[in-house]
Amino acid sequence: MPHKIAQIRLISSHPEVYEPCDDSFALVDALQADCKNLIGHRPNICLEIGSGSGYVIASLALLLGGEAWRPYFLATDINPHALKVTSETLKAHGVHAELINTNIASGLEARLAGLVDVMVVNPPYVPTPEEEVGCEGITSAWAGGENGRTVIDKILPVADKLLSDKGWLYIVTLTANNPSGLCIEMKKKGYESRIVLQRSTEEESLHIIKFWRDPEALLEANEAKMSNKAGNGNAIGSLLSQLSHVFMEK
Amino acid sequence: MRLLTHNMLASNIKGVANGFPLKIEVGQVVEKHVDLNPEFLKNMFAKLDYKVLVEASKTMGYADLPEQAEPSMLESEDFLRKLNHALLELHLEEGALVCPETGRKFPVNKGIPNMLLHEDEV
Numbered sequence: 001m002p003h004k005i006a007q008i009r010l011i012s013s014h015p016e017v018y019e020p021c022d023d024s025f026a027l028v029d030a031l032q033a034d035c036k037n038l039i040g041h042r043p044n045i046c047l048e049i050g051s052g053s054g055y056v057i058a059s060l061a062l063l064l065g066g067e068a069w070r071p072y073f074l075a076t077d078i079n080p081h082a083l084k085v086t087s088e089t090l091k092a093h094g095v096h097a098e099l100i101n102t103n104i105a106s107g108l109e110a111r112l113a114g115l116v117d118v119m120v121v122n123p124p125y126v127p128t129p130e131e132e133v134g135c136e137g138i139t140s141a142w143a144g145g146e147n148g149r150t151v152i153d154k155i156l157p158v159a160d161k162l163l164s165d166k167g168w169l170y171i172v173t174l175t176a177n178n179p180s181g182l183c184i185e186m187k188k189k190g191y192e193s194r195i196v197l198q199r200s201t202e203e204e205s206l207h208i209i210k211f212w213r214d215p216e217a218l219l220e221a222n223e224a225k226m227s228n229k230a231g232n233g234n235a236i237g238s239l240l241s242q243l244s245h246v247f248m249e250k
Numbered sequence: 251m252r253l254l255t256h257n258m259l260a261s262n263i264k265g266v267a268n269g270f271p272l273k274i275e276v277g278q279v280v281e282k283h284v285d286l287n288p289e290f291l292k293n294m295f296a297k298l299d300y301k302v303l304v305e306a307s308k309t310m311g312y313a314d315l316p317e318q319a320e321p322s323m324l325e326s327e328d329f330l331r332k333l334n335h336a337l338l339e340l341h342l343e344e345g346a347l348v349c350p351e352t353g354r355k356f357p358v359n360k361g362i363p364n365m366l367l368h369e370d371e372v
């Protein structure tokens with residue numbers, strides 16, 4: 001029996017809130033395809049960043065909610081209207097998630113660190129002028145700044161902080177965001193990754209990436225850092241290596 | 251907003267060192283039934299600030315939680331029911347969360363805390 005997801009006719013809406021689109025459907029399809037693994041994962045805490053209409057978090061709650069094991073669902077959005085709509089969508093499906101009106105996960109980072117077992121994000125990823133990022137209203141739902149990476153690049157370090165040792169992250173990206181580059185950067189933080197779904201629409205080519213912590217990748221990343229340091233015996237060398245670290249972190 | 255969420259929220263204002271716990275100002279509390287899920291409660295117990303939960307549930311009008319708790323108590327169904335009620339069944343529907351250091355209020359409307367900061371607080 002296929003597991004249930006949210007129904008379009010039960011999704012609430014508001015003129016300033018992002019309606020479920022191809023990207024939302026792609027993310028939910030990827031979650032549905034990975035549903036057996038997700039259930040077997042027995043997550044305690046699931047978090048969505050940027051819930052918009054609530055289509056994704058409601059689907060996740062439905063996919064995982066039928067089991068005896070019920071995770072705790074949290075969702076944030078920077079747009080207050082979005083959370084109202086998310087709340088209505090959740091109610092219409094008879095599921096619950098805790099909603100917080102905040103920037104990414106601000107306010108949760110200290111206490112929720114290392115506790116999130118499943119994180120899902122359909123971020124604003126469209127390349128736009130930088131000024132459009134985070135401005136009021138519906139524009140902030142898609143405006144992603146240079147290469148569409150401005151918000152993504154803020155979300156990934158937060159994800160790194162919040163994810164538990166067994167944590168999984170599913171994130172929507174576009175070819176323009178350089179998904180394979182993202183995988184390489186996350187590898188340096190100890191994450192393994194896989195593109196779990198790829199879909200081309202008329203306008204864009206979507207990639208859903210799944211990230212998970214991998215002890216070996218972390219070890220490799222640390223060793224690479226160590227050998228970098230050890231290789232520079234003199235002062236100028238170590239200065240150069242520090243500089244290169246600064247640039248790599250930027 | 252449930253008290254498990256309250257247990258995970260802290261004041262995010264720039265420069266605030268001790269933003270946890272947020273004080274609760276009660277406007278309206280609602281209760282919704284949640285089936286007992288012992289394994290979940292056991293997992294969360296290890297992550298909780300239990301003292302903060304006891305104080306928060308008192309503020310919300312529920313004073314049945316024991317002042318002190320230790321993992322062995324998780325074998326008692328009576329304690330699990332109380333924990334379930336305090337953590338998951340009580341919702342702050344209307345009210346505010348107050349930064350313990352600055353007194354800044356974060357409003358809670360329709361169960362949704364607004365943690366958005368003003369420009370001079372980021």
Ligand SMILES: C[S@@+](CC[C@H](N)C(=O)[O-])C[C@H]1O[C@@H](n2cnc3c(N)ncnc32)[C@H](O)[C@@H]1O
Pocket residue numbers: 018019020021023024027049050051052053054055056076077078079082102103104105122123124125134140141142151
């Ligand atoms: C592309 S929409 C996705 C909405 C919904 N998750 C979906 O898949 O249909 C991006 C959402 O992220 C929210 N958002 C944008 N920037 C944010 C930020 N800094 N913090 C939290 N949410 C943000 C927007 O308000 C919008 O609802």
